[in-house]
Amino acid sequence: MVHVVGVGEMKTSNHPEDLLVTPPMGASLALILHDRAAGIGGILHFLLPLSEISPERASDNPCLFADTGFPLFLRAALALGASRRTSKIAMVGGAQPIDPSEFFALGRRNQAVARRITNGEDLPIEKEHVGGTRARRVRLDVGSGRTWVACRGEEFEL
Amino acid sequence: MIALDAVINDALLLAPLPPAASRLARIAQDRDADISEVVTVVRYDPELPSQLLAYANANRSPALTPLTHVRDAIVCLGIPKVLEIAVIEHLGTPMMEPIPAYGLQEGELWEHSTAAALAAEILGQISGDAVPPASILAALLHDIGKLVLAPHLEPKATMAIARAVDERGMVYSQAELEVVGFTHALVGARIAEIWNLDEQVAAAIRRHHELDTDHGPIADAVRVGNLVAKTLGRGLGDEGLNLAADAAAYHRLGISRQDFEMVCAEVLARFHEVDRIRPHAA
Known part of the structure; x- marks a missing residue:
């Protein structure tokens, strides 16, 4: 079954036939977890790095932010049977406009906070396709853990 | 190069705005517009009263x-939103086309246009008088030119734009200008x-990719709305x-980076509002 993981959403699954996909991503970022041994996969698709700008909104929708979304995402994966030891993390997205002033460094800040949070959980990011200005989509095959990135008409395996 | 006149001739073939939308656009320019005037305009449109309700x-x-009562719906929505709904009623179906x-x-x-318009509406709520109400209409229509120009773009033109971006690092709109003229x-x-929309609306649409120059608050609001929509992944293309x-x-x-992020979050949270009036593709 195909599950679309929109911005500010997460999905974890232990059904090998499931495909998790994102819509086109701008500055938002997808953190992809897969545990081959346990047959579990998931995507957290967050928009903003830190919930400090709006704790109320984080309370309503923790997956909008990296810092409130990732703990929830990890808990959901572990609850399904994933293991920290065998789980792999990848990250895709975080595009940003051309901005020499760095005023809009949202894509880059999303990447930096994602690295910090995953490192803090001892789950370093092993693969990534991030930055630049192009839109991306992600597709995760829960059964195999194979992950594809679609970027301007081309799709390749991460 | 493509002849601008040929493209503009096609623009003339786009159905003109219906009378209600044109009159609402004029009324909406006035911050102190009388709601009774809007009610009168809306009542003579066959579809608009039921859509607003x-x-x-x-x-x-x-x-x-x-x-x-349609008056209550207009008071509840506000004149800029009424205008936006009237324009979407008219243009929604062609805007749904690939x-x-x-x-x-x-x-x-x-999706891109309505997200940008929603961002302009939210910016108005944050910035108050700094963002004129006409910004919503300008944001809604800022990319309408793509609809008319696209049929004139041969594959070799789109490939030339892509090459200019990929190989020479040009900004997309500059590459478009170089290739198309x-x-x-x-x-x-x-x-x-x-x-016959307000000239400030037309100017904001024209200038939405021109930076480093102050073209007025409507143009600024359109630029922000455009970037919010793209940040959210709406209409990236x-x-x-x-x-x-x-x-x-x-x-x-007067928008901080934090404000920008909050506008993005608010547009995402409220997009279901505009999704309710999503038309079907023809």
Whole structure:
């Protein structure tokens, strides 16, 4: 079954036939977890790095932010049977406009906070396709853990 | 190069704005517009009263009594929102069409435009008088030129734009200008002029990719709305986020980086409102 993981959403699954996909991503970022041994996969698709700008909104929708979304995402994966030891993390997205002033460094800040949070959980990011200005989509095959990135008409395996 | 006149001739073939939308556009320019004038205009449109009531009630708490009078719906929505709904009623279906020349799938131009308009509306709520109400209409129509220009773009033109971006690092709109001779922004502004919309709206559409110059608060609000929509992944197309961002526009509007992020979050949270009036592709 195909599950679309929109911005500010997460999905974890232990059904090998499931495909998790994102819509086109701008500055938002997808953190992809897969545990081959346990047959579990998931995507957290967050928009903003830190919930400090709006704790109320984080309370309503923790997956909008990296810092409130990732703990929830990890808990959901572990609850399904994933293991920290065998789980792999990848990250895709975080595009940003051309901005020499760095005023809009949202894509880059999303990447930096994602690295910090995953490192803090001892789950370093092993693969990534991030930055630049192009839109991306992600597709995760829960059964195999194979992950594809679609970027301007081309799709390749991460 | 493509002949601008040929493209503008096609713009003339776009159905003109219906009388209600044209009159609402003129009324909406006035911050102190009389709601009775809007009610009169809306009542003579065959579809608009029921759409406004449906939209207003859909966004109303279920605990409240549903609105049954169109005046109440107009008061509830506000004049800029009424105008936006009137324009979407007219343009929604063509805006739902895929635009392969710009890499936009079915519905993506509509999503991008309505997200930008919603961002302009929210900016107005944050910045108050700094963002004129006409910004919502300008944001809604800022990419309308793509609709008319796209059929003139042969594959070799879109490939030349892609090459200029990929190989020479050009900003997408500059590559479009180099290859085509003008941009979708100019075509969009001409359409606004043909429809007799406020000249500031037309100017904002024309200037939405021109940076480093103050073209007024409507143009600034359109730039912010455009970037918010792209940040959220709405209508990225081949351009993606390959647009120059203009921090000066934010400073002029009094918007901080935190405000920008909150506008993005608010548009995402409220997009279901505009999704209720999503038309079907033809």
